[in-house]
Amino acid sequence: MIITEKLRLRAGLAWALVALAILLPLALAATSPLLAWRGPAYIIAGLAGVVAMAMLLLQPLFALGWLPGLAGRRGRRVHRWTGAALVTAVIIHVAGLWLTSPPDVIDALLFASPTPFSAWGVIAMWAVFATAVLAALRRRLRPRWWRRLHTALAVVIAAGSVVHALLIEGTMETVSKAVLCALVVAATLWVAADPGDRAGRNRAQSGG
């Protein structure tokens, strides 16, 4: 009885911390004073970027089955759907920016932008798309290669996105942005550098 209470409390606490790390920067970005001077496409583009950043924190936790209630097969299914949502968020982010200022987005995509953060974002974008292609071809890959390639791309996505976000002076509040970025790096490295392959074990244990 006491043990289940404790587990429930721990589960609640874990979810609350993750929710705080995600919802606080999202809420602050959604109420940024800069939004007053931006059109709808630009506002949606910016928020899609913040949502994508939040997904980068959730993805390793889903893969690990670390979040209470989302262990094993259930966690991996949510991981796949979140991956698809991440691709969508990135497309909305770039499309909204394109509508707002086409030449700035073209510069970024051609790696000719004056702003250093653009290239990092574009690298992360291509790594997200590559991951989607890789996931589609997953059954044709050897498990070891699938894991290696997916992990390598995940590290590129996390690193690229974090540098991209930190260098931008935009709608995100700086402290909550830095905390979210630190958590994304920590969670990604936690899974990527995991010698025991917890994500793999999460798969094996539930027989999926």
Next chain:
Amino acid sequence: MTDAFTTRRTLLATTGAFVATALPGLILPARAQGVAATPSMRGGSNNYLPGAPIVERIGGGGFWMTGTVRRAGDGAPLAGQRIQIWAHTTEGNERDPWSHGATLSDANGEFRLEMPQIVPAFGQPHGHLAYDSGDFRTVFLRPVMGSARDTSLHADFVLEPA
């Protein structure tokens, strides 16, 4: 044979002297020509709308864009040069025609145009300036504000003949 020209010491000294005299020439070739022309900046021409009208100020004002226009070589101030200015401000984004305006440099080659407060857009609080009148080579600048709270921004043009 070890005459004065083939010792290691003279070889090093001669090479060293050669590098010391030749390198600055390679690194700073513009010095001999006086004031060098300003190159266009990356992204400077983004959302440029040719032919922005000369205005008293852009929109409601409150922010100052200042700068100078000089001639390449002797650095002499250039009067009456038309500088076009646009930015993402509190009153519109870079693509809005009302965010664009132009002004002329005075007898000292200086210009200043009042415009609405520039706000951070596409990651940086920045402005755009263009010299595109034909007498000199076209130059597009994209200066970045040190802080989004700044209420002025400065850009210098050194123009060379087209």
